[in-house]
Amino acid sequence: NWEPLHGDVEFRDVSFHYPDGEEMIFEHFNLKVPQGTNVAIVGETGAGKSTLVNLLCRFFEPTEGQILIDGRDVRERSQLWLHRNLGYVIQTPHLFSGSIAENLRYAKQDATREEMQAAMKAVAADSIPERMEHGYDSEVGEGGDLLSTGEKQLISFARAVLADPRIFVLDEATSSIDTVTEKKIQDATELLLHGRTSFIIAHRLSTIRQADVILMVEGGKVIEKGTHEQL
Numbered sequence: 001n002w003e004p005l006h007g008d009v010e011f012r013d014v015s016f017h018y019p020d021g022e023e024m025i026f027e028h029f030n031l032k033v034p035q036g037t038n039v040a041i042v043g044e045t046g047a048g049k050s051t052l053v054n055l056l057c058r059f060f061e062p063t064e065g066q067i068l069i070d071g072r073d074v075r076e077r078s079q080l081w082l083h084r085n086l087g088y089v090i091q092t093p094h095l096f097s098g099s100i101a102e103n104l105r106y107a108k109q110d111a112t113r114e115e116m117q118a119a120m121k122a123v124a125a126d127s128i129p130e131r132m133e134h135g136y137d138s139e140v141g142e143g144g145d146l147l148s149t150g151e152k153q154l155i156s157f158a159r160a161v162l163a164d165p166r167i168f169v170l171d172e173a174t175s176s177i178d179t180v181t182e183k184k185i186q187d188a189t190e191l192l193l194h195g196r197t198s199f200i201i202a203h204r205l206s207t208i209r210q211a212d213v214i215l216m217v218e219g220g221k222v223i224e225k226g227t228h229e230q231l
């Protein structure tokens with residue numbers, strides 16, 4: 001289960017509705033993403049963008065169909081394997097109860113303090129442990145609830161930088177992050193996109209322009225697929 005990951009992703013005939021929802025969000029969705037492809041996902045609020053990437057991260061399972069990484073169903077992989085090979089920053093970030101350091105080490109068990117600091121700095125998150133009483137050993141609380149949503153997102157981002165994953169998923173925050181931090185995150189994102197398979201729910205045109213493929217999602221359907229020039 002620990003063989004190195006290449007980074008091919010495939011949605012194969014995926015249909016999905018939330019456990020408590022009756023309406024199908026996706027129906028028979030097919031998409032092949034070869035290793036190294038940068039995919040941007042755009043669409044209006046409620047269109048199903050987060051749902052698509054949350055399925056890939058295995059927060060939910062497809063009602064029908066399969067999601068494959070390197071040709072293997074993600075359901076065959078452990079959560080820990082996913083965490084170390086697929087870096088993600090989602091809209092509703094979730095940390096584990098424990099310290100900041102423990103949360104970061106989840107992505108890379110043997111990470112040194114210096115590596116953690118560098119990762120946190122890269123995403124402008126280094127001020128978070130600095131203002132807490134016990135620095136990196138400060139507890140984040142149940143689900144990370146002692147921190148704000150923006151702070152949780154930044155720590156998730158640092159965790160993804162540290163994991164150095166083959167696949168990177170980013171559900172960009174539209175709010176809760178100031179412009180200075182946003183600029184740092186943009187730089188870190190560009191770094192993470194290079195040479196990796198990525199799925200970015202993008203709001204900035206610059207991110208969208210750089211994508212190899214743009215998925216336009218509407219009402220739970222991928223209505224268009226193409227590059228920036230084609231759309």
Ligand code: ATP
Nearest residue numbers: 018020021025043044045046047048049050051052
């Ligand atoms: P936004 O741009 O606002 O983040 P989105 O494109 O990411 O929107 P989704 O969060 O994927 O949209 O939501 C798609 C649909 O699924 C919406 O109708 C939403 O209400 C519904 N939905 C999202 N999360 C859940 C959930 N956990 N349980 C039930 N329904 C959900």
Ligand code: MG
Nearest residue numbers: 049050051091
């Ligand atoms: Mg969303």
